[in-house]
Amino acid sequence: MATVHLPRSLVALFPGTERRVDAAGTTVAEIIAALDTQVPGLRNRLVDAGPVLRRHINVYVDGEPADLSTPVRPTAAVHIIPAVSGG
């Protein structure tokens, strides 16, 4: 199981969700799909039409920038981080 680190602003949308969760999957897309079964609606917050990651959502797998197709090792660390933007 990969360990997924979620941002505060995301878990705030789903009360009771932990900042660090385990999820099974071999790609970022599968990881997010697995998260969505644990937290219904979460995928819609991260994934736009395409499907692609939303424009201001950054995902890192083991510290490297990733997209939905990026492979995920069983023991990988996945960080989901909102981009620095806004005003």
Next chain:
Amino acid sequence: MATRNLLLVGTRKGAFILEGDAKRSKWNLRGPLCEGWPIHDMTIEPGSGAILAAGGNEWYGPAVWRSEDLGETWTHSSEGLTYGDDGANIPTVWNVTAAHGSLYAGVEPAGLFRSDDRGATWTHVEGLTNHPTRPEWQPGAGGLCLHSIVPHPTDPKRMWVGISAVGAFETKDGGTTWETRNKGVRADFYPENKYPEFGQCVHKLVMAADGGEHLYQQNHCGVYRSSDGGRQWEEITPGLPSQFGFPMAAHPRDPNTVWTIPLNGDDQGRYVPDGKPAVWRTNDAGGTWIRSGEGLPQKDAYVGVLREAMTADALDPVGVYFGTSTGQLYGSADEGKSWRIAADNLPAIWSVEAAVID
């Protein structure tokens, strides 16, 4: 149980709820709600009393929020709020309206979605997107947004929508087919034909109290009324200081009374004329207009008011409320004759909705 007067305020940085005293003169504020998301529109769902809030977050996309405990806790969903993986991205929801047991969401880029399960899931009303004029729709300065949803009060198959800068449409068959409703509405910004079938920049579309056929609109190019469900519009701008403005609110019982807030012009800053905020009302369907600035600052107040940021409650006398794009919220408990401030120093106000609940 005593009646409670609520104002639902959507802002650029979250939703707020104000609760007023019996005189609607003092207001207590709660917020920011909805995690500080930009909120374009709020409403109350008839029957359940649930509060709905529509908006979109720069990071997390569009959603319609729902609270069944007057804003204490919230859920949100955008399930189905998509044009599909091959379609355009939807950044935000501009309008949420309850009608005949369903919810409707107007989004950007312009389209209409319906929910029959209280906002848990949404279905695209494809008939509007499939309108033959769709390839030629062009955005206004605020984007190509479907901002006005006007259900028929008794016929669930009839509805009007307003899109910037495309104009008004009506369906009579529950959304399967739509017809343009822009005849008589001017579009000054075209070089030759000022009265096209579509392409008008409707800013706000509202229905008069007698329901069904009497409509009003504040347009980029004037104020208009229709007595036949929008098939023909008649300009009622004369008497106002400007043809340009965004919001419009209709009296809940008198079909001849509406309120609007003219701004100085589309190319002159888009704030109130001469820095003197005023709400203008007509009591004769636009035949004459009456200015009221009483209680509003009348010097050096260069505020603007956006399309969804004015509303009327259903009490007698009617309460009228508006919010500015610089965070002031004003209310009138005497049908717009005099005003007092209800809240200040809020984020930019995008919408105001009044609700009276038991």
